[in-house]
Amino acid sequence: MSFVVFCEHQNGELKKGSRELLSFAATTGESITALLFGPGSSEVAKQASRYGASIAFAGDSAEFEKYNPVVFAASASAAIKESGAKFLLASSTMMAKDLFPRVAGQLDTGVASDCTDLVFEGGNLKAKKPLYAGKCKAEVEFSNSPVQMVLMRPNQLPVADAGDESAIDVKAIEVVATEIKQITKEIKQGASDKVDLTEANVIVSGGRGMKEADNFKMLDDLADVLGATVGASRAVADAGWVPHSMQVGQTGKTVAPSLYIACGISGAIQHLAGMSGSKVIVAINQDPDAPIFAKSSYGIVGDLFEVVPKLTEEFKAALN
Ligand SMILES: Cc1cc2nc3c(=O)[nH]c(=O)nc-3n(C[C@H](O)[C@H](O)[C@H](O)COP(=O)(O)OP(=O)(O)OC[C@H]3O[C@@H](n4cnc5c(N)ncnc54)[C@H](O)[C@@H]3O)c2cc1C
Numbered sequence: 001m002s003f004v005v006f007c008e009h010q011n012g013e014l015k016k017g018s019r020e021l022l023s024f025a026a027t028t029g030e031s032i033t034a035l036l037f038g039p040g041s042s043e044v045a046k047q048a049s050r051y052g053a054s055i056a057f058a059g060d061s062a063e064f065e066k067y068n069p070v071v072f073a074a075s076a077s078a079a080i081k082e083s084g085a086k087f088l089l090a091s092s093t094m095m096a097k098d099l100f101p102r103v104a105g106q107l108d109t110g111v112a113s114d115c116t117d118l119v120f121e122g123g124n125l126k127a128k129k130p131l132y133a134g135k136c137k138a139e140v141e142f143s144n145s146p147v148q149m150v151l152m153r154p155n156q157l158p159v160a161d162a163g164d165e166s167a168i169d170v171k172a173i174e175v176v177a178t179e180i181k182q183i184t185k186e187i188k189q190g191a192s193d194k195v196d197l198t199e200a201n202v203i204v205s206g207g208r209g210m211k212e213a214d215n216f217k218m219l220d221d222l223a224d225v226l227g228a229t230v231g232a233s234r235a236v237a238d239a240g241w242v243p244h245s246m247q248v249g250q251t252g253k254t255v256a257p258s259l260y261i262a263c264g265i266s267g268a269i270q271h272l273a274g275m276s277g278s279k280v281i282v283a284i285n286q287d288p289d290a291p292i293f294a295k296s297s298y299g300i301v302g303d304l305f306e307v308v309p310k311l312t313e314e315f316k317a318a319l320n
Contacts (some may be wrong), residue, residue: 007088017091017154022051039161059173074177092151093311133273202228208266213241267292
């Protein structure tokens with residue numbers, strides 16, 4: 001009844017979403033195997049041991065440096081089979097959402113992606129996932145599934161305090177795909193060195209009320225003070241003011257930070273679909289009837305060009 005947790009890592013560190021899943025798996029008392037791809041995986045596996053993993057499958061070799069769906073899916077399927085695991089947990093990231101449906105196909109099982117709630121009951125996983133832009137949630141259970149696979153949105157589960165590093169049996173993942181008809185030549189990193197939007201604890205987001213691209217500098221300043229990541233509505237991404245990778249919403253990224261500050265965003269249903277899971281929402285809008293206020297914990301009715309610099313000043317004074 002063991003778990004495999006797909007552990008994503010960046011700059012030699014386990015991502016928060018992966019630490020959340022390891023922490024969850026540890027609460028079940030079942031044994032945990034970490035599955036990692038990319039350079040440095042064997043080393044990062046040691047961090048997984050601090051959250052209860054006792055075995056790791058690590059793909060350090062050159063073939064696993066860049067994501068290749070065919071290579072990764074065949075090797076991940078083989079590793080999961082070899083582990084004998086009944087459960088697979090992964091963060092619902094772009095890569096995992098591409099990879100695990102393929103793995104599920106190869107293992108003849110089902111996969112639930114984009115889940116926001118997860119419990120382990122009676123030896124089975126039960127998850128919930130939002131539908132219809134978050135208007136309702138579907139309850140997902142597995143029947144006759146050799147492996148119960150759940151992809152969780154990051155920032156939904158608590159991270160346990162890390163224990164001491166312990167012995168972990170690291171096995172090298174082999175390339176098992178035989179017919180590789182595609183290669184990944186290059187992966188372009190986003191320009192930002194900030195925490196990825198989906199994992200950010202604080203997000204400052206701008207909408208059409210920002211008036212023009214250059215004004216996003218004002219949000220960068222506030223974000224720097226708060227250690228936040230900057231997001232945006234689709235209207236401004238479509239206008240080319242910011243890259244689409246910053247878009248929050250139904251057709252952008254789904255986020256669930258502790259604090260979401262929406263500046264000059266009206267609160268269209270498609271935007272709310274991507275951020276209404278935030279714990280505290282602060283809206284700054286000059287229109288007192290803007291729909292975003294109905295979803296906000298705190299609302300500031302006013303001109304963002306006056307409010308945002310004042311907030312930046314006050315936070316700087318309070319946090320320094
Ligand atoms: C299929 C589909 C998918 C979509 N997916 C997404 C998605 O993923 N994400 C998304 O965001 N949208 C999405 N949209 C678009 C969505 O419907 C809205 O058009 C969009 O969210 C509006 O962006 P906005 O709030 O920035 O702009 P607007 O709706 O134009 O709002 C601008 C706000 O700024 C305020 N404002 C103006 N000046 C100031 C000022 N000086 N100070 C303070 N406030 C000011 C205004 O009062 C207004 O409320 C989607 C639409 C469709 C049809």
